Amino acid sequence: MSTPDIHLYTASTMNGWKPVIFLEEAEVEYDLTYIDFGKKEQKSEWYMKLNPNGRIPTIVDRSNDDFAVFESGAILWYLAEKYQKFLPTGAKARSEALQWLMFQMGGIGPMMGQAMFFQRIAAPKGIDDQYAIDRYVTESRRLLEVLDRQLNGKAYLLGDEFTIADIATYPWARSYPWAKVSIEGLEHLQAWFERIDARPKTQKAVTIPKPFPAFFGKGDISASESENAARFKA
Template sequence: MPQPDIHLYTAATMNGYKPVIFLEEAGIPYDLTFIDFSNKGQKAPDYVKLNPNGRIPTIVDRSNGDFAVFESGAILWYLAEKYGVFLPHEPKARSETHQWLMFQMAGVGPMMGQAMYFQRIAAPNGHVEPFSIKRYVDETRRLLAVLNTRLDGRNWLAGDEYTIADIATYPWARAYPWAKVSIDGLDHLKAWFDRIDARPAVQKALTIPKAQPAFWGYADESAFLKENAARFAADVKKA
């Protein structure tokens, strides 16, 4: 059989799930290489040639001269343009999609990531920072409230359809249990979670390359908490 056009390098993180969700939703064949953080696979010289930032995910498009794309938002944008799905053609709806994609990339992801870092990695490794935790938890809650307001009277974040803005935002926002952020009172956001939770391709994607049910509040977090904190202990010691 011929190789698929898309080769995906990813790991089981919120950013790492984004291109998997896209590819599974669109029914696009792809090869997958799991990047193992425990052996610093993201810093391997061959991988850094594809992704100079040494992070995940990255795709290589074999049908486009082995063109490499890194940064999860850029990957979704590239795939949407390539395959003509999950990105509206109407100019205003297209712009809205890009705006909410950037909102996730610049706001939701970084703030939730810091809330997770200080509570799930720094604190278990002996660096308890109450000010930092409150700062990032509060800002995450504010951003989730912005999403809630946006979703009042609409099913999706941009235009009238499910887009890469939803695909990018969902794995982060839906991980509110792992960030220890309350969504009490955010009923429109909860309804949006329910709509995406019900999509079979999304649920399949969240098991690839590895399921992390603790992220979404589907499992006891205690065992994974220790594993996760230990995996990044060396980074905390450098700080």
């Protein structure tokens, strides 16, 4: 087997799974380095030359002078252009896909991430900030309602086509149990979860580098909470 173009640096998190979902769904060969947060590998000098933010994921494209791309939304966009997949070509549809990608990057991810942080990392350490929890859970629910309205009458965020907007949004929105955000009454969102839960390549992707079923409300949640808190220790 020849050396693949794409080398991916990642870990099993919502942002970390986005490029894995793309690469698996597109059936693209890639290789992967697991970044161990417990060892602070994401802050190491060699890694921060690739990703100045010191976070995962990052890709390096060997076929493009070892070009490094950080920020998961930019990575999906780069891969979509390189492989001509999961990004519509018409100007309006393409803009719509990027709008929903930005909505995930600027809204769903940061808000649900903070809802998770205050409930799954701060609270077990004894930092109980109910004001922060209420703010981030309420805002996350509002954003999931926006998705629900968009998905009314559609299979995927843009319609029939599965795009990088779905790839970016699924791992975050589907982690509503970990963020302790209710999806009650959000029928279109629930149907979209079921649709993507039934995509074998995406489901394989969310086990790479390893599964973390508690994000999706499965498995031993309290053991996973301790494991997760240890991963993100200061």
